[in-house]
Amino acid sequence: MLRTLVRRALTGLAVILGVVTLMFFLIRVAPGDPALLLVGPTATSEQVTAQRDALGLDRPLHEQYAAWLSRFLRGDWGSSIATGRPVRAMISAAWPATVSLVGLSLVLSYLIGIVVGAIQATGSGRLDTTLSIVTVTLFALPGYWLGLMLVMVFTYWARALPAFGAAGLDADFLTGWDQVADRLRHLALPLTTLTLIGIGGTARFVRGAMLDVRNAPHVAIARAKGLSPVRVTVRHVLRNALIPVLTLLGLSLPALFSGAVFIEAIFAWPGVGRIMVQAVGARDYPVIMAATAVSATLVVLGNVLAEALAAWADPRLRVSQPPRGAA
Amino acid sequence: MGARPAPGGASSLFHDARARFGFGVLVLAIFLALLAPLLAVDPSVQRDIVATRFLAPLSTDLHGTFHLLGTDRFGRDVWARLVFGARVSLGVGLLAVLLSVAIGLAVGAAAGFWQGRVGLVLLAFTDFALALPRVVLLLLLASLWQPSAALVIIVLGLTGWMTIARLVHGEVRALSARPFVESAVALGVQGPRVLVRHILPNALTPVIVAAALGVGNAIMLEAGLSFLGLGVQPPTPSWGNLIASGRDTLVNAPWVATAPGVALVLVVVAATLLGDAVRDRLDPAQRRVSG
Numbered sequence: 001m002l003r004t005l006v007r008r009a010l011t012g013l014a015v016i017l018g019v020v021t022l023m024f025f026l027i028r029v030a031p032g033d034p035a036l037l038l039v040g041p042t043a044t045s046e047q048v049t050a051q052r053d054a055l056g057l058d059r060p061l062h063e064q065y066a067a068w069l070s071r072f073l074r075g076d077w078g079s080s081i082a083t084g085r086p087v088r089a090m091i092s093a094a095w096p097a098t099v100s101l102v103g104l105s106l107v108l109s110y111l112i113g114i115v116v117g118a119i120q121a122t123g124s125g126r127l128d129t130t131l132s133i134v135t136v137t138l139f140a141l142p143g144y145w146l147g148l149m150l151v152m153v154f155t156y157w158a159r160a161l162p163a164f165g166a167a168g169l170d171a172d173f174l175t176g177w178d179q180v181a182d183r184l185r186h187l188a189l190p191l192t193t194l195t196l197i198g199i200g201g202t203a204r205f206v207r208g209a210m211l212d213v214r215n216a217p218h219v220a221i222a223r224a225k226g227l228s229p230v231r232v233t234v235r236h237v238l239r240n241a242l243i244p245v246l247t248l249l250g251l252s253l254p255a256l257f258s259g260a261v262f263i264e265a266i267f268a269w270p271g272v273g274r275i276m277v278q279a280v281g282a283r284d285y286p287v288i289m290a291a292t293a294v295s296a297t298l299v300v301l302g303n304v305l306a307e308a309l310a311a312w313a314d315p316r317l318r319v320s321q322p323p324r325g326a327a
Numbered sequence: 328m329g330a331r332p333a334p335g336g337a338s339s340l341f342h343d344a345r346a347r348f349g350f351g352v353l354v355l356a357i358f359l360a361l362l363a364p365l366l367a368v369d370p371s372v373q374r375d376i377v378a379t380r381f382l383a384p385l386s387t388d389l390h391g392t393f394h395l396l397g398t399d400r401f402g403r404d405v406w407a408r409l410v411f412g413a414r415v416s417l418g419v420g421l422l423a424v425l426l427s428v429a430i431g432l433a434v435g436a437a438a439g440f441w442q443g444r445v446g447l448v449l450l451a452f453t454d455f456a457l458a459l460p461r462v463v464l465l466l467l468l469a470s471l472w473q474p475s476a477a478l479v480i481i482v483l484g485l486t487g488w489m490t491i492a493r494l495v496h497g498e499v500r501a502l503s504a505r506p507f508v509e510s511a512v513a514l515g516v517q518g519p520r521v522l523v524r525h526i527l528p529n530a531l532t533p534v535i536v537a538a539a540l541g542v543g544n545a546i547m548l549e550a551g552l553s554f555l556g557l558g559v560q561p562p563t564p565s566w567g568n569l570i571a572s573g574r575d576t577l578v579n580a581p582w583v584a585t586a587p588g589v590a591l592v593l594v595v596v597a598a599t600l601l602g603d604a605v606r607d608r609l610d611p612a613q614r615r616v617s618g
Contacts, residue, residue: 015458026471136603140595142547144554145570145588152577152584258462262551276463277555280470288467295463303458 008307012300019296020072023289024065072293078286082279087290090275095294097166098271101187102260105194106249112195113202114238114245120203121210121241122233131203138200143259147193147266154189161188164268190267194259201255205248209241216240243313250306253299272298340608349601356594360413367407368392381580399583400576405569409586412564417594419479419559420546424538426484427545431491432527432534438492439499440522450496457489465548469557476565479558483545491537498530536606543598550591566591 052058056067071078077087116135120128155163162168168182213219214237222236261273268274272291279287340346359366379388379402387393388402396405438449468482502508503526511525546566552558553567561568566587573584 011454012458015455018455019459023467026467136596136599137592140543140547140592140599142550142554142570142588142591142595144551145584145591148570148574148577148584149588152581156578254458254460257460261460261462261466262554265555276466280466280557283470288470292463292467295460296458299460300458 004311005304005308008304012304015300016293016296020069020289020293021065023292024069025061072289077290080279080284080287082282082284082287087286090287091272091290091294094270094272094275095298097269098257098260098264098273099298101190101194101263101269101271102256104187105191105198105260106253106256108191108195109198110202110245110249113199114206114242116199116203117206118210118233118238120207121214121237122229128207132207135200135203135207138196139204141197141200142262143193143197144262144266146196147189147263150189150193151266162186163189166270190263190269193266194256194263197259198252198256201252202245202248206241206245209244210237213237213240243310246306246310246313249309250303253302253306257295257299340604343604343607345600346604349597349599349604352593352597353601356413356417356590356597359410360417363407363410363414367404367410381576384582396586397580397582399572399580405583405586408564408569409566409590412566412569412587413590415476415559415563415565416546416549416567416591419476419483419549419565420542422480423483423487423545423549424541426480427487427541428491428534428538430484430488432495434488435492435495436499436522436527436530439496440503440518440526442500446496449492453489453492453496456486457493459486461486462548462551465552466555466557469552474552474557474560476559476563479549479552482552483548487541487545491534491541494533494537495530498533499526502526502529532609533606536602536609539598539602539605543595543602546598547591547595550587 049058056064059067075088077091079086080090083090116131120131120135123131151163154161162185166183166186168174168186174182218240219232219236222232227236257273260271261276263269264271264273265277272294275287276291276295278284279291341350379390379392379394379398380400382388382394382398382402384395384397384405385393386397388398392404394404394406396409398404399408434449434453438446438453440446464486465482468485469478472478499522508521508525511521516525549558549565550567550570553565554571556568556571558567559565561572569587570584570591573580573582573587576583
């Protein structure tokens with residue numbers, strides 16, 4: 001198992017390196033001159049040349065790449081073209097917000113989604129149909145639109161919850177429980193949006209996985225032994241159905257991060273996704289590259305974690321094998 | 328994977344309420360998109376802004392024009408923008424998925440058929456692409472080139488082929504070992520011809536399911552990119568930039584952002600349900616009635 005994990009970790013490193021390389025060359029190949037963008041349309045040609053020199057843009061591509069890669073690995077990510085702030089400070093201030101939002105939503109949507117999926121797979125046909133309509137609708141909701149609708153209802157109509165940021169303007173003056181309550185109130189809408197969408201996908205998958213297992217021989221034996229239906233469902237069907245669900249956890253991380261990008265942009269949540277969207281708008285290359293690499297790293301770490309969980313739960317999965325129907 | 332029962336005919340598919348709903352909504356949406364010029368006045372024609380801005384749904388303006396879904400802050404009819412936007416959103420979604428299917432088929436078939444070094448490299452590349460956060464990549468690509476509908480199609484197509492490639496790879500591998508393929512080889516059919524004539528036609532059904540599911544996803548992502556201002560540019564309407572244009576008027580004109588969102592959800596639900604229904608027909612283990 002350790003060997004598998006080491007191999008996974010090495011593959012993950014290769015993926016991160018590949019991402020970083022891909023981004024670097026894409027950015028250099030694409031039209032648009034970062035130096036020109038930085039100095040603005042009114043700059044003289046001397047100013048542009050000076051800027052290009054400062055950014056190292058006049059050196060050959062492979063030299064730029066090698067220099068940048070070594071600086072990047074040393075953690076020297078340069079400073080933002082748009083704001084002048086060091087990229088490393090921006091990212092290290094931002095990633096805890098993303099991880100907490102995505103992590104909390106992951107836990108909540110899996111817990112609720114597993115329960116809903118289990119109810120669907122065992123409940124009556126009509127209950128299953130009703131819940132299927134609910135989950136497929138949740139699954140189809142675009143996060144940015146659901147977010148807007150929740151803002152409309154809970155911020156503008158009910159005036160109950162804040163729509164922007166991770167803390168109120170007066171957060172620094174609050175103490176103890178007031179501060180916690182303020183944080184939670186700001187977390188409520190983005191977390192609900194991301195979680196609702198996650199529940200849709202998880203419940204759909206759990207339902208399918210349970211229906212798959214339900215007809216397996218060991219379940220028939222458990223029933224034949226006269227075990228109660230609840231016991232059969234929880235101990236024999238759900239437990240086995242959860243193995244592909246654990247693997248799905250890893251596969252769904254990129255999607256969850258993608259969703260978080262929109263949610264962060266909508267709710268001005270101070271995470272990596274919002275930095276990414278802002279940087280993309282400003283063509284702020286150092287920030288885009290760092291944010292991309294950090295997102296890829298978080299996704300890879302999550303994947304390795306999910307692999308380890310799945311391997312721990314099911315010895316058969318200790319050799320790499322894609323889950324059935326997880327696409 | 329592997330051996331699948333022959334799919335039931337189209338008629339048995341239509342006993343499934345999900346298939347009927349999904350098919351019905353998609354046909355209606357395509358119909359509305361195609362007939363947009365007959366159903367609504369071209370929203371790019373500007374008229375009296377002051378007299379027609381922010382009208383609620385089902386109201387009639389001073390000129391006697393009826394507005395089914397109301398008007399936005401420039402007095403443009405939301406219904407008209409919606410049906411003209413459907414042309415862009417559905418078109419972009421369909422073309423992006425076609426591109427994904429083409430790439431996915433090529434990569435997956437090659438990886439499944441030439442299982443040696445070629446297959447390994449292609450599979451590793453597919454897994455690599457699958458591990459990337461798609462939206463991050465979309466944002467990057469959409470920001471590097473001038474945003475346009477064509478760019479969105481290319482970008483969505485280039486980032487959406489991996490699941491199809493994996494599916495096709497699995498199917499082709501399984502089919503390669505089947506007797507009818509072996510007999511074709513024994514009869515002297517040469518390499519790529521076996522793949523194209525004997526294997527691929529039998530591997531297509533799961534691809535169609537994945538494509539149906541992919542269309543919903545692509546439409547949603549197009550809307551997302553356009554929402555962030557990185558996709559289809561206003562004044563060309565797409566459902567994503569329609570939602571974005573209603574973002575600032577949520578308080579006094581909530582219908583501007585609500586209507587395109589509801590349309591988007593309906594179409595994505597329809598594509599998902601249709602995909603589900605077809606998949607269940609192909610895979611009886613998933614069907615409830617069989618339990």
